[in-house]
Amino acid sequence: MGNLTWLYAKAALTGFTRRGSTLPSYSRELRVEVDREHLAAYNRVCGFGVRDELPATYPHVLAFPSQIELMTAPGFPFPLPGTVHVANRITQLRPLLASEPLDLTVHLENLRPHERGRQFDVVSAVSVDGEQVWVDVSTYLRIGGGSGSADKAQEEPPKPTGVWRVGGDIGRRYAEVSGDRNPIHLHPLTARAFGFPRAIAHGMWSKARCVAAFEGRLPDAFTVDVRFKAPILLPGKVDFSAKPTADGWRFALWSRKPHLEGVISG
Template identity: 60%
Template sequence: MAPYLKAAIGLVPVFSRPDHLPDTELERRGVAVDRGRLAGYNRVCGFRLTDALPPTYPHILAFPLATKLMSAANFPFPVVGVVHVANRIEQRRPIDAGETLDLSVRAVDLREHERGRQFDVVATASAGGEEVWRGVSTYLRKERKGGSARGGDRPEPPAPSARWRVQPRAGTDYARVSGDHNPIHTSRLGARLFGFPRPIAHGMWSKARCLAALEGRLPEAYAVDVEFKLPILLPSTVAFSAQPQWTFALHNAGSGKPHLAGTITA
């Protein structure tokens, strides 16, 4: 919770911030996987208990570096004021839990968006000098209203292959195994402060849960892109669907409103 409390100071107008991304790359070398934490993560996200890291797990290992980067005084936006709108993972090969990894994180490509500004946080994991994993998280800083409407004529969602009940504790469970204690996921009060009637599920939990549903059917090396749509309010029932050409999606099981859309490329 402490990084988010520190970052919240940036929401106070008296604190000025630069209008450009810092030319900073944070690194952490020789990172070993805590197998107990990995097992807890696998259980929360639905992965099998194996020695291979889930494709989303290096994101968890790099998350402290990303939080440190975005919480710094020279970062243009407070971390609690940005929205995670998309994520791309490139898994170059399977990663064994016994490997030690060198991690790096940097922010790039600050750009205009119809609702504000966007930027990417690029994280990499290397083993033996070889990059084995890369993640690109796209964040939106909302600065104006308008943009593409989320309602209107929405296509009928595909027939679900599974329905999942996302329990009220999903936010706190994922925070425990991931280290992401953003209060919009763990606190009813924190969620209300940012306009949500109750806590919402982490976007990276929803991505991980979808990939867990496809476990055993994916190639050893692939890229997976997702766009995060409407948040999953806790609790909720969601419908998962996957197509043979490796697209997948999450929708609200009752209303059909979209939560996530993803694509896998070998």
């Protein structure tokens, strides 16, 4: 993950000149062996228990450097600054173990219009012994040039089942385990340079923290799909809600507005 600092600097220096209407077709492939100390650190930051089974969100941080490589490589049409992570869907087909070598692939696909601009997917997949066992689809939005025609319905907050206090250092702590050192997450001063009043929590930290709340209650195979809404300002306090459905759970994070809404199905 050490090259991510350079990739963020590269994005800041060269990204604003990017223009284009297609996604490059190249991909990244690598074999990853889980570092148990890193896994334990990730589990502590996100609220999981320490065990040999990987949290469903953990392979995302293994794929993240390759995701950033693709979005800063020649031919990628958008600047990385200002490209917003709006959704993430993870499908786990069976539990993954820390002892298993993981074959990881990452590619870009499905550039499409959005009412606020254009969006696309970064698809990461893990295989073990040739069998695909995990798929992650991160949807990003490039704001600008959209129709702006979406209607915004007034949302009512769900009844909370818990209240979480989110420390002011969670952005820095998650950055250490994820490699995602975007300045908006690290310090109030750097966040203000990008238009935020304070540092904000990582979306994938908030998703992982929600999944950790269901630990011990999920099947071996399931999909967890979230939409990222308003950012969580740090430090902060959020209401967590969880409601069972016919095939899983519906959950959300709220304060005065929705921060994250998701479903688990299995």
